[in-house]
Amino acid sequence: MSRLAVPKTYKLFVGGAFVRSESGRYDRHGDRNVPRASRKDVRDAVAAARRAAGPWAARTAYNRGQILYRAAEALESRAADFAIERGEVEGAIDVLVHYAGWTDKLAAVLGGVNPVAAPFLSFSLPEPTGVVGVVAPDEPELLGLVAELAPALAAGNTVVAVLSESAPLGGLDLGEVLGVSDLPGGVVNLLSGRRAELAEALAAHPGVDAVVDAAADPSLAETVDRLAAESVTRVRHAAPTCSYEDAVADALSRLEAVTELKTAWHPVGA
């Protein structure tokens, strides 16, 4: 007797929950219905990311590193579930491992004690920028996304990501992996839909502190820049990341793009 399969309903990942688009809209990808997120979904996701930002940044670097490593473990164990070439999934796993190790190294590389010419202990330390909007490339759908997510998370940010428009399933599947990786709800939010619509809403949102745009679309890049200027949002444009090597070769630049350097002065002596 044949068994009737139980197909998965694909949903957005917002605030730690799997939700449909508030708009009720969807797109067809193969034989699947995939939510087409709205501007309102973007605002909800940014609100969730904002709520999660303080507590996530306040966790120890060691703890954030362990959670990113846990995500790598979870992705490895579910690699077979992804309808994606094995090599790409393994690349994404290794990227998570690489950035898991950055959480407690970043301060030593980007920060330090400033030898000021006055009786003060002055030091500069990187802090997370806050909420990072990620615009993922169309392909590779998983690695291209993880290569932008991982540095933002490692630096202590929370993320709202716009997934590959042409192939969102891998990104939505990743949400299920992250959902079981001890990442607090809202630290990562994943939206599928029309890239231009969602990326514009992200870049224009005053609650987004930085945008990482890996869509490699010049016209979108210009729009993102223009909208980001309205609230002095930091922007990094990047080409899609196609290999583990690409994802880690410029790790420090990726991390810098989502950090702020804070300089503190404390008096020494009277």
Place this chain on the structure above:
Amino acid sequence: MTTPQTRTSIAWDYAPAPESPDHVRLRESYGLFVDGDFRDPLDGTRVPSVNPATEEPVAEVAFAGPADLRRAVEAACRAQPAWAALSGLERGKYLFRIARLIQERARELAIVESMDGGKPVRESRDLDVPLAAAHFFYYAGWADKLSYGVGGRQVAPLGVAAQIVPWNFPLLMAAWKLAPALACGNTSVLKPAETTPLTALLLAEILQEAELPPGVVGIVPGDGAAGAALVREPDIDKVAFTGSTGVGKDIHAALAGRGVPLTLELGGKSANIVFEDAALDQAVEGIVNGIFFNQGHVCCAGSRLLIQESVADTVIGKLWERMGRLRVGDPLDKNTDVGAINSREQLERIRSLVSAGEEEGAVRRTVACELPERGWWFAPTIFTEVAPAHRIAVEEIFGPVVSVLTFRTQAEAIEKANNSTYGLAAGIWTDKGAKAFEVAKALQAGVVWQNTYNHFDPTAAFGGYKESGFGREGGPAGLRPYLKVS
């Protein structure tokens, strides 16, 4: 509506100690510094640079037109490959020379800075000029060690930088911009502010004395339109701007889609937080330094004073008493604490925001001191009973005006401090080390001073969070905006 409170006039028991401008060698008229020499403008104009303390012209200065900007950028483009090809050591040696020459001409630079901009000569002499020299000295030493400054990455210069500096620290901001750009192998076209071009032009003379190759630095005074045109020049590879948030946003948008790296150092409404366990007399000195330094024309000025309720009356009382002892007047008098307001326009902006503060119901007290008849002045002013939504608690006044708010708990202090679109700086006054570190961590500000305020050093990064801008100046972090890394 409240009227300014008067105070009993204090008879000063001191003799004026004016700095003599005799030593200053100013030309009657300055050309644009382009391709290594002072040149007549092609399509620009000549305008007098005015002393805000006397409203008298100090010298005539050429303002750049579009063709002048083009010529300066072309010269910088021509000079860039050879400048970048020099060994780091040799580039550094030019910067060391510049640092030394600034030190040698320190007195003259300080006097001209105060004549052109209105700031007390004590500040020009003790802060602006020595720090400008220190910045060149610091980045000179980086020129042959650049990879170490960026985590071991491979580095290359970006090319030609367009750099725009404000009028509040004219020479110092020019140094903050030029030193790292040149150390990294870029060439630069620098636009000084409309009202304060003179020390940049003296710096141009210093660059000549240092035998800096022609074109490596162009100095093109001009107004806001010139700045807007400069950042739109097609051959610019980098833009660095210090100034208002509004103009910063315009530049950011103007560069949309061009991939030109940008550094913005913009406005602020920085919180200066006084806890009840602070050494209050020391805190009062810090508050005064935080807001009245340079007439409050400081992007990181401690313009929102947050005082814990239990000590608010005491601190405000001590502060008001201390404000009454500030000496307002001749910037060239070495006793002067508060000099002239930089321009008539800025004075109008200050007056307009102060009026808004009164209209919205805050209580204003202004020191009743005698102000010179000519020139632009604003007496030190404090607002109490300020609500967080008042314009004087939200907008940058950029003048000698402090807005006082109070708080009960540490959490409330942090929340109020962070309740701003800006995030440039903050001050914390407490005798408890653990509290200071905890609060410093929670503040969204690029610089946090504990039990001090307005300290700067070339080794320490400076720059903002949120709408106070992005990118850092100072320290190894100050190299990154001027390098391609791989």
